Amino acid sequence: MLAHRFSVAPMMDWTDRHCRVFHRLMTRHARLYTEMLTTGAIIHGDRTRLLGFNATEHPVVLQLGGSSPRDLATCAKIGEDFGYDEINLNVGCPSDRVKDGRFGACLMAEPALVAACVDAMKRAVGIPVTVKCRIGIDDQDPEVALDVLARSVVAAGADALIVHARKAWLNGLSPKENRDVPPLDYDRVYRLKASLPNVPIIINGGIASLAEAKQHLSHVDGVMLGRAAYQEPWRLLAADPELFGEAAPHATMKDVFESMMPYIESQLAHGTRLHSITRHFVGAFHGVPGARAFRRHLAENGVKADAGVNVLRDAIALVEDRVMASIAA
The missing domain is CATH 1.20.120 (Four Helix Bundle (Hemerythrin (Met), subunit A))
Structure with a gap:
């Protein structure tokens, strides 16, 4: 579970290869992610441009967006062949473009389909397959919705679950508002971890510092830092000393x-x-x-x-x- 102890969140139009190289120079151990790439883009697009990365970025995770088990399996295999260390399925992005394409957070309403996607990817690759989700969407009860999704994907073979501790409101809030307006419910993620003691659970959402990250690690297996890593990247200089007991790659x-x-x-x-x-x-x-x-x-x-x-x-x-x-x- 140490592999998922600390990671930097994938962000659309931000976590490109240049950003990841920069972040890696501040922390050897943080798990880094691509921005979400759709299955259609990978299958039909310029794969070298989309998927190419610098060897210094490891460990690096390819995050996929899609809802076709076959297409996701194909793209997971392509990602494995490119050298990615893990494949992550996005079940948390609330943008209209994502919803219209039947991927992202709207998939929380279809846990059986998400499980089928995970199963197909697990059969296609030998590297870990993980899922990133919200605690629920719209009028779902997070106590029920998160448990159903989590148990479904774990039964299908998911190796870890990353949970953004907010609902996503697909009706009524913009993608930007969905990052701040729905209240954070860290305790809900803690309860999920307590109910799944053998499954790595990583918490995400509103975490602004490594001091906060360390507090969460008393309850879950890992912490994902989002906007704080982009707006204040200097914070990553302390990640290895504070969270892994090792010196940072560079002092300043x-x-x-x-x-x-x-x-x-x-x-x-x-x-x-x-x-x-x-x-x-x-x-x-x-x-x-x-x-x-x-x-x-x-x-x-x-x-x-x-x-x-x-x-x-x-x-x-x-x-x-x-x-x-x-x-x-």
């Missing part, structure tokens, strides 16, 4: 950026725009003199078509030297 954010320079230069040489990478760095410095100037320099110069690593180096030079790990908890 400046050390992280120095280690990332070769990757950035390689990506630029292959046509990647600097802003595609540096957009993940906006919150890298916190409470440090010069952080605002750092952000402003990247915003003004990183978007230029010819921007190179010198833009990032100049931005970093505006920030005072200070060890960040001491405040990262």
Whole structure:
């Protein structure tokens, strides 16, 4: 269960390969995820572009969106062949586009179908298959809905369950509102863990710091950090010391950026725009003199078509030297 002790949540349009390389330089042990990729995109799209990743990202999980057991099995096998460490089925995304496609959170109303999907993927691959869900949707009773879904997918062979401790309201709330408006119910996830002692249960939703993560670990097997990891990535510097008892890969954010320079230069040489990478760095410095100037320099110069690593180096030079790990908890 240690493998799922700490992870960074998948986020649409955010958890790309550049973000994952950046995060990996701050923590060796966090489980990293792709953004959700639909089965249709993988089957019919440019797989190298969609699924390619840097070897430094391991352990890395491919999150799939879909509801066809056959298509999900096909995509799970493709993901395994690409080298992913785990396949995760999204049963929690509340966006209209997801609902219209019959995947994401709306599948919580069809636990038997979700179980069939898990069974098909388990038969197709030799790596773990996990499920990420909500505690319920719309007028469902979370006490019933979460138990039914969890027991169905576990019986089908799911290796772990990641639970966003909020309902998803598919009727009446926007995807953005669904991230904040439905109240958090951590105790419901704790009760699920108590009822399934041998199944890894990971909690997600509204967790803002590693100190909060450690509190949850008294009740569940793992914690998934979401927006805090993107808005304040410096927090990840303390993940390995605080949660795994090991030193962080780098002591400061400046050390992280120095280690990332070769990757950035390689990506630029292959046509990647600097802003595609540096957009993940906006919150890298916190409470440090010069952080605002750092952000402003990247915003003004990183978007230029010819921007190179010198833009990032100049931005970093505006920030005072200070060890960040001491405040990262």
